[in-house]
Amino acid sequence: ATWYARQAVLRQKILTPQEFLNKIKKVTALELRNTAKKIFVNRGLNLAIIGRVPADKFKRILKF
Numbered sequence: 575a576t577w578y579a580r581q582a583v584l585r586q587k588i589l590t591p592q593e594f595l596n597k598i599k600k601v602t603a604l605e606l607r608n609t610a611k612k613i614f615v616n617r618g619l620n621l622a623i624i625g626r627v628p629a630d631k632f633k634r635i636l637k638f
Contacts, residue, residue: 581588589597621632 577591
């Protein structure tokens with residue numbers, strides 16, 4: 575019931591769970607990679623560390 579209620583409120587057309595899964599399966603690795611490149615960017619990254627941890631250990635994980 576929750577699935578269909580959410581579909582009715584958020585979408586123009588109500589999709590069945592199978593139709594939704596079929597749409598997901600059509601997404602290619604290239605499309606996923608391109609979207610990830612737009613979302614995961616280096617600008618504006620922040621990190622808070624409590625305790626004595628050498629900063630060089632975290633520099634490599636703060637880049638995508």
